Amino acid sequence: MKKIILTGDRPTGKLHLGHYVGSLKTRVKLQNSGEYDEIYLMIADSQALTDNFDNPKKVRDNVLEVALFYLACGIDPKKTNIFIQSQIPALTELTFYYMNLVTVSRLYRNPTVKQELNLRGFEESIPSGFLNYPVSQTADITAFNATTVPVGEDQLPMLEQAREIVHSFNRIYGDTLVSPKELLPDSSYAKRLPGIDGKAKMSKSLNNCIYLDDSDEEINKKVMQMYTDPNHIKVSDPGQIEGNVVFTYLDVFSTEEHFAKYLSDYNNLDELKAHYQKGGLGDVTIKKFLSNILCEIISPIRNEYNKLKNNLDYVLEVLENGTKIANEKANATLKLVRKSMGIDYFENENFKKEMQEKFKN
Numbered sequence: 001m002k003k004i005i006l007t008g009d010r011p012t013g014k015l016h017l018g019h020y021v022g023s024l025k026t027r028v029k030l031q032n033s034g035e036y037d038e039i040y041l042m043i044a045d046s047q048a049l050t051d052n053f054d055n056p057k058k059v060r061d062n063v064l065e066v067a068l069f070y071l072a073c074g075i076d077p078k079k080t081n082i083f084i085q086s087q088i089p090a091l092t093e094l095t096f097y098y099m100n101l102v103t104v105s106r107l108y109r110n111p112t113v114k115q116e117l118n119l120r121g122f123e124e125s126i127p128s129g130f131l132n133y134p135v136s137q138t139a140d141i142t143a144f145n146a147t148t149v150p151v152g153e154d155q156l157p158m159l160e161q162a163r164e165i166v167h168s169f170n171r172i173y174g175d176t177l178v179s180p181k182e183l184l185p186d187s188s189y190a191k192r193l194p195g196i197d198g199k200a201k202m203s204k205s206l207n208n209c210i211y212l213d214d215s216d217e218e219i220n221k222k223v224m225q226m227y228t229d230p231n232h233i234k235v236s237d238p239g240q241i242e243g244n245v246v247f248t249y250l251d252v253f254s255t256e257e258h259f260a261k262y263l264s265d266y267n268n269l270d271e272l273k274a275h276y277q278k279g280g281l282g283d284v285t286i287k288k289f290l291s292n293i294l295c296e297i298i299s300p301i302r303n304e305y306n307k308l309k310n311n312l313d314y315v316l317e318v319l320e321n322g323t324k325i326a327n328e329k330a331n332a333t334l335k336l337v338r339k340s341m342g343i344d345y346f347e348n349e350n351f352k353k354e355m356q357e358k359f360k361n
Helices: 017-033 056-072 089-101 104-109 111-120 133-143 153-173 216-224 245-253 256-262 269-278 283-309 312-341 349-359
Strands: 004-009 038-043 081-084 148-150 181-183
Touching: 004 017, 004 133, 017 038, 017 056, 017 148, 017 283, 038 056, 038 312, 056 081, 056 283, 056 312, 081 312, 089 133, 089 153, 089 312, 104 111, 104 153, 111 133, 111 153, 133 153, 133 312, 153 181, 153 312, 216 283, 245 269, 245 283, 256 283, 269 283, 283 312
Parallel strands: 004 038, 004 148, 038 081, 148 181
Antiparallel strands: none
């Protein structure tokens, strides 16, 4: 069996450092690993419309934005098929068939769905499209015969529900669909990067993001605003590492090479932490160090992003080619699904014979 990956993002805004740590960096690593036969990277505009139905321009305007960041971060269209979800009609039809394999009460019980419903405050006014996101996601995954889906821990209930739907379909109609497995981040820090304000999640709506096209000045300004230890008032005060956003980011991004380059008084992060905990190390010093590191990481992404903005014909060609390949793959799966369900009427040579036999008397 081929090893196939499906992953993607909702085009609701610019991508930020949390996206880079949580998925983009891993996607580049996976595509270059040579371990996978096919990789599909989806710009999930249809899914984004389920809670932005009254503002489609927001979604439309960010489709190219997301594609630009994909390419700027190192996604290679020769190795990864980037496509737009809404341009794959087979996904809608598959979703419709799969909806019959799951109950409304089961959708409500999905922990990820419950969390998202509370976050958006839908209460009783829940768009059915949003509630059915796990079904739509199952269509996305199975359309490409994905064996592997990179997810964070918060998405595990969605993938479990996808496996339930696959199991139900195969039990009723025969072995047709591939059951996907999760691929979790290999680092606990990559599971969810906190916002600069210390909130658990970096989010556009919370205005606590560092974006992948931020200038060095913007990065420095945001780092200087970062939440540290509120009790670390004077330089001489002992400082706390736990819950200190600056050190959380340093855990994720800093290397010994960074220390040699930007903070040579210390050999590594352990030494820096020990000094901070003992007292005698100010927040400004560690923030400047982090700012230098983030500028070094984001600068080449920003430069490539700005270069690609001046070559949108190329970006559109990448999306068109990737979407064409995705359509071919999804249509092939849909054909198999229809055959398994017995609704491939005009492609099934036996259908006419069966009907003639049924009605000959």
